Each structure stands twice: as C-alpha cells, then as structure tokens.
Amino acid sequence: MVKILISGFEPFGGDAVNPTGVLMDALANEVIEGAELKTVLLPVHFDECADLLIAEMEAYRPDVVIACGLAKGRTSITPERIAVNVKDIPPGSYADNQGQRPMDEPIVDGSPDGLFSTLPIRAMVNDMSAAGIPATVSNTAGTYICNNTMYRILDYIRVGQLPIRAGFVHFPASTEMAVLQPSVPSLPIPMMLDALRIMIRTVVADS
Amino acid sequence: MVKILISGFEPFGGDAVNPTGVLMDALANEVIEGAELKTVLLPVHFDECADLLIAEMEAYRPDVVIACGLAKGRTSITPERIAVNVKDIPPGSYADNQGQRPMDEPIVDGSPDGLFSTLPIRAMVNDMSAAGIPATVSNTAGTYICNNTMYRILDYIRVGQLPIRAGFVHFPASTEMAVLQPSVPSLPIPMMLDALRIMIRTVVADS
Amino acid sequence: MVKILISGFEPFGGDAVNPTGVLMDALANEVIEGAELKTVLLPVHFDECADLLIAEMEAYRPDVVIACGLAKGRTSITPERIAVNVKDIPPGSYADNQGQRPMDEPIVDGSPDGLFSTLPIRAMVNDMSAAGIPATVSNTAGTYICNNTMYRILDYIRVGQLPIRAGFVHFPASTEMAVLQPSVPSLPIPMMLDALRIMIRTVVADS
Amino acid sequence: MVKILISGFEPFGGDAVNPTGVLMDALANEVIEGAELKTVLLPVHFDECADLLIAEMEAYRPDVVIACGLAKGRTSITPERIAVNVKDIPPGSYADNQGQRPMDEPIVDGSPDGLFSTLPIRAMVNDMSAAGIPATVSNTAGTYICNNTMYRILDYIRVGQLPIRAGFVHFPASTEMAVLQPSVPSLPIPMMLDALRIMIRTVVADS
Numbered sequence: 001m002v003k004i005l006i007s008g009f010e011p012f013g014g015d016a017v018n019p020t021g022v023l024m025d026a027l028a029n030e031v032i033e034g035a036e037l038k039t040v041l042l043p044v045h046f047d048e049c050a051d052l053l054i055a056e057m058e059a060y061r062p063d064v065v066i067a068c069g070l071a072k073g074r075t076s077i078t079p080e081r082i083a084v085n086v087k088d089i090p091p092g093s094y095a096d097n098q099g100q101r102p103m104d105e106p107i108v109d110g111s112p113d114g115l116f117s118t119l120p121i122r123a124m125v126n127d128m129s130a131a132g133i134p135a136t137v138s139n140t141a142g143t144y145i146c147n148n149t150m151y152r153i154l155d156y157i158r159v160g161q162l163p164i165r166a167g168f169v170h171f172p173a174s175t176e177m178a179v180l181q182p183s184v185p186s187l188p189i190p191m192m193l194d195a196l197r198i199m200i201r202t203v204v205a206d207s
Numbered sequence: 208m209v210k211i212l213i214s215g216f217e218p219f220g221g222d223a224v225n226p227t228g229v230l231m232d233a234l235a236n237e238v239i240e241g242a243e244l245k246t247v248l249l250p251v252h253f254d255e256c257a258d259l260l261i262a263e264m265e266a267y268r269p270d271v272v273i274a275c276g277l278a279k280g281r282t283s284i285t286p287e288r289i290a291v292n293v294k295d296i297p298p299g300s301y302a303d304n305q306g307q308r309p310m311d312e313p314i315v316d317g318s319p320d321g322l323f324s325t326l327p328i329r330a331m332v333n334d335m336s337a338a339g340i341p342a343t344v345s346n347t348a349g350t351y352i353c354n355n356t357m358y359r360i361l362d363y364i365r366v367g368q369l370p371i372r373a374g375f376v377h378f379p380a381s382t383e384m385a386v387l388q389p390s391v392p393s394l395p396i397p398m399m400l401d402a403l404r405i406m407i408r409t410v411v412a413d414s
Numbered sequence: 415m416v417k418i419l420i421s422g423f424e425p426f427g428g429d430a431v432n433p434t435g436v437l438m439d440a441l442a443n444e445v446i447e448g449a450e451l452k453t454v455l456l457p458v459h460f461d462e463c464a465d466l467l468i469a470e471m472e473a474y475r476p477d478v479v480i481a482c483g484l485a486k487g488r489t490s491i492t493p494e495r496i497a498v499n500v501k502d503i504p505p506g507s508y509a510d511n512q513g514q515r516p517m518d519e520p521i522v523d524g525s526p527d528g529l530f531s532t533l534p535i536r537a538m539v540n541d542m543s544a545a546g547i548p549a550t551v552s553n554t555a556g557t558y559i560c561n562n563t564m565y566r567i568l569d570y571i572r573v574g575q576l577p578i579r580a581g582f583v584h585f586p587a588s589t590e591m592a593v594l595q596p597s598v599p600s601l602p603i604p605m606m607l608d609a610l611r612i613m614i615r616t617v618v619a620d621s
Numbered sequence: 622m623v624k625i626l627i628s629g630f631e632p633f634g635g636d637a638v639n640p641t642g643v644l645m646d647a648l649a650n651e652v653i654e655g656a657e658l659k660t661v662l663l664p665v666h667f668d669e670c671a672d673l674l675i676a677e678m679e680a681y682r683p684d685v686v687i688a689c690g691l692a693k694g695r696t697s698i699t700p701e702r703i704a705v706n707v708k709d710i711p712p713g714s715y716a717d718n719q720g721q722r723p724m725d726e727p728i729v730d731g732s733p734d735g736l737f738s739t740l741p742i743r744a745m746v747n748d749m750s751a752a753g754i755p756a757t758v759s760n761t762a763g764t765y766i767c768n769n770t771m772y773r774i775l776d777y778i779r780v781g782q783l784p785i786r787a788g789f790v791h792f793p794a795s796t797e798m799a800v801l802q803p804s805v806p807s808l809p810i811p812m813m814l815d816a817l818r819i820m821i822r823t824v825v826a827d828s
Contacts, residue, residue: 075385075389075390075391075392075393076385076389076390081705081707081764082705082707082734082735084702084703084735084760085735085737086702086703086760088758088760090757090758103743104743104758112733112734112735113703113733113734113735113736113737114703114705114733114734114735114736115734115735116706116734122724122725129386132382132383132386133382133386134382134385134386134389134391134393135386135389136389136390136711137709137711137725139705139707139709139761139763139764140760140761142760143702143760175339175340175341175394175398176339178282178283178341179336179339179340179341179342182282182283182341182342182343183282183283183343184282184341185282185392185393186282186341186392186394187382187393188395188398191382191395288498288500288557289498289500289527289528291495291496291528291553292530293495293553295551295553297550297551310536311536311551319526319527319528320496320526320527320528320529320530321496321498321526321527321528321529322527322528323499323527329517329518343504344502344504344518346498346500346502346554346556346557347553347554349553350495350553489799489803489804489805489806489807490799490803490804543800546796546797546800547796547800548796548799548800548803548805548807549800549803550803550804589753589754589755589808589812590753592696592697592755593750593753593754593755593756596696596697596755596756596757597696597697597757598696598755599696599806599807600696600755600806600808601796601807602809602812605796605809
C-alpha cells in the first residue's frame with residue numbers, strides 16, 4: 001500500500017473557484033488499488049501553504065506527495081520538473097491572499113538553487129497521453145506559491161533525507177472558468193480528475 | 208419539423224483528423240426533437256467546398272444551414288458573426304488541399320463586402336454557456352475556406368431570397384489533437400458534440 | 415496636393431498614454447511631399463468619436479482619411495480590411511470612457527453588414543515591409559470604438575457618395591507601454607511614426 | 622578594466638539570421654568605458670556550443686560571461702534566473718543543427734539540479750527599463766541549447782571555483798524577422814544592441 005498525500009489550493013486572483021480544490025473534494029472518497037490517499041486543501045499564502053503541507057507530511061508520513069495547483073493560461077496538465085529557490089511576484093501580477101509581494105528572495109537561505117521533482121514525471125505524462133489527456137512536462141513552476149510549496153517540501157525531504165517522493169503538477173483552468181472567460185484555455189474537471197487518478201496509478205506502479 | 212443541414216470539413220494542414228468531420232459522423236444517427244438532420248463532409252478546397260454545400264442545399268432544401276469548421280488555437284466554441292467577401296491566404300499559412308493561395312480576391316464579384324450570419328448566434332452562445340461549455344461570438348471567420356463557405360452560402364441565399372437561415376461555427380482543436388500538440392488549446396469531442404446538439408436545439412426553438 | 419485627415423485616440427483602458435495620440439502630436443508639424451496633413455485626436459466614446467471625425471471631414475474636406483487606433487496585444491502594424499455594422503463589448507472587456515457596454519447593436523440601422531477599407535491596404539503593408547517594419551492586413555477591427563469609427567466614416571462616405579478614400583490602421587503597444595507590461599508585444603514610437611509616414615506616401619502615390 | 626566575454630548563436634530552426642549573431646558583429650568594435658570586450662559566435666549543437674564557450678573562457682580568462690540567445694515568441698529582453706541540469710527537446714520542436722533530440726538527460730551527471738545566474742539580473746532589468754527598453758527576469762531558459770550553454774558555464778565555474786560571474790540573456794525576434802512573420806513579437810536590432818550595452822555597463826558598475 002503506497003501512502004499518497006495530495007494537496008490542492010484555495011481560490012485566488014479573483015476567481016471564485018480553484019479547480020485543484022474541486023479535485024481534492026472529488027478525490028476524498030476515491031479508492032485506487034494499491035494506494036492509500038489523503039487530501040489537503042492549502043491556503044494561498046507564501047509561508048502557511050508549505051508549513052501546513054509539511055505538518056500534514058509529519059502527521060501522515062506518506063510515501064509520496066503530489067501537490068497540485070492552477071496555472072491559468074496553460075493548455076494541458078503539466079507535471080513540473082524543477083522547483084527554484086526564489087520567491088518573486090512580478091509587478092502587475094497578483095499578490096498572495098495576504099497581499100505579500102516578495103522580490104528575488106530565497107525561499108530557504110543556503111539551500112540549493114533548484115530541486116528536481118522526484119515523481120516519475122515522464123511516465124505520468126506518457127500515461128496521461130495514452131489515455132487521451134493533453135499533458136506535457138513543464139520546466140518552470142513560476143516563482144509564486146506553487147513553486148514555493150514544491151520547493152519547501154522537496155527541501156524538507158532533502159534535509160531530513162526522508163524516503164518520500166514528491167513533486168508538483170499544474171492544471172489548466174476548468175471549463176467552468178472558461179465559460180466566464182472564453183479566451184482562457186481549459187479542460188473539464190472530469191478529465192482532470194481522470195488525469196489525477198492516472199498519475200496516482202503511475203506513481204503506485206513505479207513504487 | 209425544422210430541416211437542418213450541417214457540414215464539417217475533411218482534415219487539412221497536416222492534421223490526421225478534423226474534429227468537425229468526427230462531429231458529422233457522430234451526429235449522423237442522432238435524433239433531436241423538432242429537427243430533421245442531414246450532415247455533409249466538405250473538401251478543403253476554395254471552390255469545391257461551397258459548390259458541394261450549395262448542391263446539398265438545392266437537393267435537401269433545408270430551413271437552416273450550420274456549417275462547422277476547425278479553428279486551431281481557439282479556446283472556445285465560436286459562432287461567427289460575419290463572412291467577408293475575400294479570399295486571402297497570408298504568406299506562411301497553409302495553402303488549401305489543392306495548393307491554392309489566393310490574395311485579396313473577391314469571393315463573388317459585385318456582392319456585398321460582408322454578410323452577417325442569420326443564425327441566432329447570441330442565443331447559441333448563451334445556451335452553450337448555461338450548459339457549462341466555453342463559447343463566445345467570433346468577429347472574424349478568417350479569409351480562408353471557412354469564411355469562403357460561410358460567405359458563399361449566405362450570398363446564395365441572399366441572391367435567391369431564400370427562406371433559409373445560415374451561418375458558420377468554429378470549433379477548437381479536440382483533446383486528441385492536443386495530446387500530440389500539448390500547447391494547443393482544446394475541448395473534448397463529447398463536449399463539442401453536446402455543443403452542436405445545444406445549438407441545434409437553440410435554432411429549433413428560435414424557428 | 416492630396417489632403418489627408420489623420421486621427422488618433424485618447425488613452426483608455428487604464429493606460430496613461432495612447433501611442434496613436436503620441437503619433438498625432440509627432441505628425442502635426444510634419445511635411446510630406448504631395449500631402450497636406452491635418453491631425454485630430456478623438457475621445458474614446460462610441461458616438462462622439464465618429465461624430466467628431468465626421469465633423470472634421472465636413473470642415474476640412476479631405477481626399478483621404480486614415481484613422482489610427484491602438485490594438486494592445488498585436489505584434490505588427492495592421493491596416494484593417496473591413497468594418498462591421500455592430501457595437502459589442504464582450505463581458506470582461508473594457509467599457510468605453512463613459513462606461514457604455516453595448517451588445518450586438520447595429521452602428522447604423524439599415525446600413526450594410528460590412529464595409530471594406532478604400533485605402534490601398536496591400537500596398538501599405540508591402541511598403542512598410544520593404545522598409546523593415548512588421549506589418550500585415552488585419553481582417554477584424556473588433557466591435558469596439560475603432561471599428562465604430564471606421565464603419566461610421568465609411569458609411570458616411572457611402573451615403574454621400576463622396577470622393578474620399580478612408581480606412582483604419584491598428585498599431586501595437588509602444589515600447590514605453592511594454593516597459594511597464596513586459597509581456598505585451600510592442601514597437602517603438604519612432605518606428606510607428608515611420609510607418610505612418612510610409613502609409614501616407616503610399617496613399618499619395620496611389621492617388 | 623572588467624574583461625567581458627559575450628557570446629551569440631548561429632541561425633537555427635529555419636531562420637536565415639539569428640539576432641544574437643548580428644549583435645555580436647555589431648558589438649565587435651564597440652568601446653565601453655571600464656570594459657574590455659570579446660565576442661564569440663557559437664554553433665547550435667548541444668555539446669559543441671558549450672565546449673567552444675568554455676575553451677574561450679580558458680583562453681581569454683574573463684571576469685564576466687554574458688551568453689546571449691534567441692527566444693522567438695518573447696516580447697522583451699529577459700536575463701535568465703536559473704539553468705537546469707537537463708537536455709530535453711519536446712516532440713514537435715526543432716532538433717539542434719545536427720539533428721540531436723535528447724529527452725530528460727542530465728547535462729552533467731552528478732551536478733546540481735539548478736544553478737542561478739551570477740549576473741546582477743535585477744539591476745540589468747531595472748537599467749534597461751529605465752532606458753525605455755522592455756525587459757523582465759525570466760524563470761526558465763528552456764531545456765535546449767541556450768539552457769545547456771548557461772548550465773555548462775555555470776557548472777564549469779562552480780567546479781573550478783573560478784572568480785567569474787556568468788549568465789544568459791534571451792532576446793526576442795528582431796523586427797527583420799517579424800517582417801517575414803508578422804505574428805511574432807519583436808524588437809529592433811538597434812534597441813537590442815542598446816540593451817546589451819546597458820547590461821554591460823550594469824555589470825561593470827557592479828564589479
């Protein structure tokens with residue numbers, strides 16, 4: 001039995017819903033063979049989001065962590081390759097939900113510049129593609145809350161030399177969001193939920 | 208009973224499949240209350256496509272024509288507002304399937320510069336949106352085969368003063384296409400088929 | 415001597431400057447062989463903008479009208495091919511400077527659906543390209559103030575059967591705007607001013 | 622006197638010219654106070670490009686290396702924040718000039734996942750912006766030749782503990798390129814050359 005901790009985010013940036021929050025609700029009662037699942041919803045705040053996820057890791061002691069977030073504007077489901085040790089919100093972008101707007105700050109002083117995902121990202125992409133779901137590896141998780149969460153958990157595992165595989169997956173806007181903003185690329189929630197199930201099975205098969 | 212003629216296109220531009228062709232296959236055996244449906248698949252060639260659709264109109268004598276085409280890169284389903292009296296393929300774009308590349312040529316000499324769709328495009332968009340499908344009115348059908356088809360049928364109706372409502376709807380790439388090109392926005396074929404059913408019901412209700 | 419009336423717009427949509435306003439200032443004292451130039455700055459309001467431009471046409475009696483506007487997001491200078499007889503501001507876009515937000519309304523009841531530019535748009539594009547300036551013909555001027563202005567002056571000329579050539583040219587953001595919003599494509603004001611000079615010479619040569 | 626080695630690339634991907642090659646030619650005879658400049662043109666091949674640049678570093682012993690490359694589609698000048706230890710050309714993208722198409726391969730086995738630029742990237746962006754040139758920090762140099770070059774030189778410096786600052790700057794397409802492909806964002810070569818001069822002065826001031 002592979003213990004898998006999966007996280008999503010609260011809404012931010014003026015949207016009423018965050019599809020990764022919807023995915024967490026949908027996944028909460030899911031049974032996937034070989035996996036024991038636990039979901040958690042994170043606040044969109046630079047420090048709290050990762051603090052809370054790490055607290056969940058300490059409590060639940062998972063084998064795998066899959067953190068999920070929204071990347072409005074993307075067209076496919078994108079497992080992230082690398083987290084970078086920086087907090088930076090460019091002028092003109094959203095501040096976090098508490099109004100923070102850091103620039104060029106390290107997330108963890110003295111830690112590595114970048115940390116690779118330890119999830120089987122290529123197999124995840126291949127398995128989603130084989131199931132007819134648009135997916136590709138992403139080479140930047142940005143420098144916002146999503147990257148922050150990914151970096152913090154990877155660095156926590158690195159420092160503690162823990163036997164945990166972890167990484168981050170960005171999802172596009174849901175079709176519900178695109179109904180209100182028709183120029184935004186989207187995928188339906190049921191397809192994104194299938195994608196998450198597939199990625200969980202990929203991870204189980206690879207464990 | 209509203210007689211509705213619906214058209215899709217053959218593949219072009221290097222893609223193996225055209226989602227509007229897939230939609231025609233799926234719709235062929237469909238029963239929608241109040242509607243009598245006939246589908247037709249058009250070649251991607253400037254003159255033949257409209258010639259063939261007009262021949263079908265003469266044979267079938269529909270009350271409504273909904274011509275459908277692919278607009279790769281769009282994010283939502285887009286009923287077109289207007290067709291313009293020009294054939295123009297910009298340098299660097301695809302030629303049609305017979306290698307034609309006209310520039311700034313009128314489609315029909317002496318006919319109006321632009322012709323509005325006579326479909327209930329706003330109601331179609333509203334009904335799709337209400338069903339959770341991303342949709343918006345488009346203000347350009349381009350200057351390629353799709354615009355050509357739309358212009359030719361609207362001008363044919365105009366000249367003959369025929370009691371036929373007609374227009375064009377562009378569909379985004381299907382998720383199958385986006386699996387191969389993950390940077391292309393897409394919607395699933397089942398959702399696009401639902402959208403087409405909804406638009407047919409909107410037209411029936413408005414007839 | 416070809417009398418040419420050229421218009422630009424006031425700022426809108428939250429931007430402090432409209433590059434077409436800057437171009438009008440720069441052009442005001444320009445001397446171009448064979449041309450007599452007059453510039454005018456228009457307010458961003460659906461009715462006033464075209465009213466004012468038509469009043470200038472009545473006062474100045476130009477041979478040619480080149481109306482200019484900003485299309486933030488475009489990458490090149492785009493003479494418009496056609497104006498359409500509709501006012502429509504999609505939800506989520508800017509209202510005009512007086513808060514108007516019309517939907518699917520005709521600009522002029524009973525006038526044609528679309529009206530082609532009567533400027534030599536292909537020659538203008540070719541001459542700008544030959545001078546190293548990115549340019550292309552555009553097939554939609556939108557359904558906002560710019561299209562409104564273009565439609566109104568073309569329809570005014572059509573109704574009055576006046577010997578005036580007229581059309582609209584959209585310009586991208588200026589580099590000054592892109593400094594503040596680095597994801598917006600831009601061209602420098604001096605290059606856009608050169609483009610305007612070239613288009614004026616193209617029109618003079620074609621008159 | 623700060624010794625600065627600056628590199629550009631040969632054309633690739635079907636374009637006749639690479640603007641960074643043009644910049645190297647233009648910069649070859651430039652005199653900038655406080656700086657001693659040397660330029661080098663690199664081939665677009667995964668191993669040779671970095672081998673050649675490192676050989677130049679060994680011969681010239683610079684204080685600073687600014688590697689430059691083209692990122693067609695970007696709208697502004699983008700100093701890169703981080704290089705990642707991976708070679709990956711996604712399906713559908715260009716192979717390098719010798720037809721290589723690696724996937725998920727490390728650039729240097731056992732070296733760090735990511736390495737930050739040691740150039741003053743924020744000051745470079747601020748100084749370009751102050752001069753009216755669109756610029757922003759980029760958080761991904763991709764996984765192609767440009768990232769490869771950046772990673773290799775940063776890792777070479779890291780391993781040798783050399784007193785050299787180094788990094789990579791991506792430039793958008795030039796307006797000459799956009800004349801042929803008007804949907805591609807661009808900046809003029811003279812503006813990009815000014816940008817390079819400004820970045821050199823920023824580096825000199827910061828040394």
